[in-house]
Amino acid sequence: MDTSTRDLQAEVNKLQHELQALKVQHHSDDGEQITISEYLLTRLEQLGVTSVFGVPGDFNMRECPLPRVDYIEDHPRIDWIGNCNELNAAYAADGYARVKEHSIGVVVTTFGVGELSAMNGIAGAFSEMVPVLHIVGVPSTVQLKNKPMLHHTLGDGRFDAYTKAAEQITVSQATLMNKTHAAAEIDRILTDCITRARPVYLTIPTDMVAEKIPAKRLQVPLSRTPPPNDPDVEKYVLDRIAELVEEASKDIVILVDACAIRHDVRQEINDLLTKTRFPVYSAPMGKTAVSEAHDRYGGIYIGSISDPSIKDKVENANLILSIGALKSDFNTGMFTYSVPTSRTIELHSTHTQIRHALFPGIGMKQLLPKLTSHLRQFHEGASQLPVPHYKLDVPKEQDDKISHAFFWPRVGQFFQKKDVVVAETGTSSFGILDVPLPEQSVFLAQILYGSIGWSIGITLGAALAARDKQLGRTILFVGDGSFQLTVQELSTMIHSKVTPIIFVLNNKGYNIERHLHGMDRKYNDIVNWKWTSLLTTLGDTDGTLSNSYTVRDKAGLDKLLNDAEFAKADKIQLVEVILDKYDTPRGLQVAADIGEKLAKQALGQV
């Protein structure tokens, strides 16, 4: 991605917004006055935020007359979700933002101790391009200047240390040091958050929370529209693409990836498919960007890890139209893409690349609709290209044990339209790749950043967003090792009355790490927990709000998945699935083999 272009875009947006805002204010500086907190919350409401995550701490509460978390608790349309810890809160905000497109995730923590605990969650949102606002309650403006030895400080007067750390993992930062600039600063970082789809960092000193500022500015909405593409360049690009499509005769495939979701071109891609009928495949991080039930959808392409028939179709196409590619190691089958640049067109949010030629500033959001009109002439030819139906049969196996080869296709049959499916990094995110998900379902995994434990917090946020959007069930797949990192958030799920189904894959340790290295190492073993007691221990004390199950064999799994009461998911449910310690999904095994080969090569080179 072209960072400088993106920065310029953001700058243009900000200036336009500021100009409008100043015009409004100019005419009515003496209008209604509201507190800075109210201003911020109204902006969040305008962005569709209904849940704010976090942990209370004194710097985000204690200020008089009304503290910040109080404001949230008192807000009629925004709920305060109190998490068990800050990392989990950051994950929840990430999950919320992923499901609730066009909105953002918000996490509130306190100075130092709170915000640093959230860092890994925020960094993950940065890496995977998820818009999250991190609000930190900090000491008063006077204290920030005088630097007394307050609790939560490093004890050496460096009050800016935490902000410096945050600069590494957020695209924009602001500290509200005076009320004159507060509204403009809030608008600036929120605009960065929504246009760049990455986390931003806002610190609010305790004495700023209740300061009054003019409300009028709120009438100017925040803008997420990217600046227009240069018409001449755009026309050239469109013609050039049409030529190449023509040359490729009918053998063209579309490959969708993460940025198609993050930069909001799913509808545009759907229109392109309807009009052109080109076959479409998806990278792992683009899973569900195009409906996996679409008749022109052929499955997941992940380099050498792909199903051989998919690999063949994609790599041998005359032309690949790649949309929103994000070529990370795990997303490309450990860099095993075999798609030459000379046969590729790449569309990105801020630039276009046709074979080796780069066109900066030509973004896909505006290009795609025009491309669709331009290419509709190929509809008939492309329609004739067969796309093998993407499905996964449940294998017939001799024994009763639940193998990965059995498990993933079997749960595939359980999924319904509009389900939100969350897969933990590692075994689960590899296992589910081959499973086609139903129409309008949403798939969440953290394939680039890959922080274990992520999926528990994510499930909380995703389930709350799914409730807002009237989606279906939220279903999580997580291994026993990963679950242990962030388990306490089950408590917040119970408290928030969301009812996900949680499959805990119990294989007695860090399965992915075992396969990457150390098959029988003690450090890959974990302590076995009584998984089915977790929900009643961590909040459902009288056992009325949840159900827990252990399934040990194929028949047990079948019976549960066929149970209509279970499938209704009107309580939170946890299913412990007993798996063999050494068994692993196909994709993970292939990835581990490639990884080992690469590691050996690397050592040979040194």
Next chain:
Amino acid sequence: MDTSTRDLQAEVNKLQHELQALKVQHHSDDGEQITISEYLLTRLEQLGVTSVFGVPGDFNMRECPLPRVDYIEDHPRIDWIGNCNELNAAYAADGYARVKEHSIGVVVTTFGVGELSAMNGIAGAFSEMVPVLHIVGVPSTVQLKNKPMLHHTLGDGRFDAYTKAAEQITVSQATLMNKTHAAAEIDRILTDCITRARPVYLTIPTDMVAEKIPAKRLQVPLSRTPPPNDPDVEKYVLDRIAELVEEASKDIVILVDACAIRHDVRQEINDLLTKTRFPVYSAPMGKTAVSEAHDRYGGIYIGSISDPSIKDKVENANLILSIGALKSDFNTGMFTYSVPTSRTIELHSTHTQIRHALFPGIGMKQLLPKLTSHLRQFHEGASQLPVPHYKLDVPKEQDDKISHAFFWPRVGQFFQKKDVVVAETGTSSFGILDVPLPEQSVFLAQILYGSIGWSIGITLGAALAARDKQLGRTILFVGDGSFQLTVQELSTMIHSKVTPIIFVLNNKGYNIERHLHGMDRKYNDIVNWKWTSLLTTLGDTDGTLSNSYTVRDKAGLDKLLNDAEFAKADKIQLVEVILDKYDTPRGLQVAADIGEKLAKQALGQV
């Protein structure tokens, strides 16, 4: 503290060490070769490290032929303690270092996802001056140079972003980019860690772990000796102090604080007390620096929060000899010290201050023994000064409910010689201040940094260190709110076979935050857990390794504390103590009142 002097000291140490090391190597570059991992582990062993904490991840394991965590697991005298998550691992390393004086805590994490999760724990160790080594397994040197889009990265090629964040919270950093400098780099950061008593950060690329380097350098031990004080200045300082002591006639008190523990002058202070018989008091962070059973010990001084008789004795003394002061808000009763500089002598690790005159470079480690000889003449006079015996009676209360006023003195009677007592930030750390601890006991609390959830990880590390040092029981006091942040580490305690006694103060929420702000706010409520099921759910699946209890009234608490089987602590034990939602320890109530007053003043000023 004088940072520049300290930096110079560290520099001198390093150069001296480097010089010695070069001399050794010069004579035998062709001697025994060992891997960089072995070199590092041998250095750790020399520093007395027996447990290393962490979470495995692929960048700290996968390298061939033998990965780093493998090295630790295979080491005969260093145990690998696999934690549930990285924050908890960092806390455990902090707790280990605090109890195991003259050693360090070590935590191992993986690139990005692991290290960032540990940040808050490392920052706490920085703030409170605890020597912790953070080892991070990172991509290979080739990858660090070429910057492919690997998992665990931010996706934008900034491979140095995590190190930049770490620079904010560690005193020294090193990345082992080649084998030539590896040993010197390891020695440099370890020397910084032990001499500056603060965290350091070491990243090891996967391809460096098994590189061979000469072993010979290990013969030169790491030095922690501070450089000598300037003899002329030191003599002047000693004479001046003696004069002031003379002028003060007999009315002199010693006040010990955090840095007396962190900079290792407990023995020197004990000698001073034996020879001079001056009365001695302690700040909260200095609790147990001097035995609380000492006949010249008068209790805890914490400004306006102090017991009035202690406040009177300290603030009206003619001269206060302050040793290792750390004047943070909570450690000074919200900055309510009433001890004028004109009656104070302050001894620090790198400087001395006599009234208003500063003497840089005159450190207490070497000054104290000389001061002791110098001042022994005052023995007789000082002995006549009465020091009220520091004790806390259990009050007679009418009702059965366990109040804080009852609870803390009652558990005080339960403590034994050599117990390690851990108090969570907030209610517990305030509650325990008035309780005298027995001889040779160790007290741990995080009063400056104040990160909730800290004490759970700390208890694991402290209990392992206590086992090494043949100390007594490890006893934790933690509130239900704080416990929820880091609860999973109970699992590691069970696995590591340590047997702490854990008192969970169940008051249905964030008690300290309630008192600081928002008495009936929902955000200060937490979900009630089945506390007595935690240990059997999180690892003691057959219930043979642990016991859990709920005590609801005074009689129940008495009965349990009088039970010899319970007191033996040969299993891990959890005691849920039911307390009133609004009750609070005396000290916390006073602190909250002062805090509120200050906040109102601050707003008045703005």
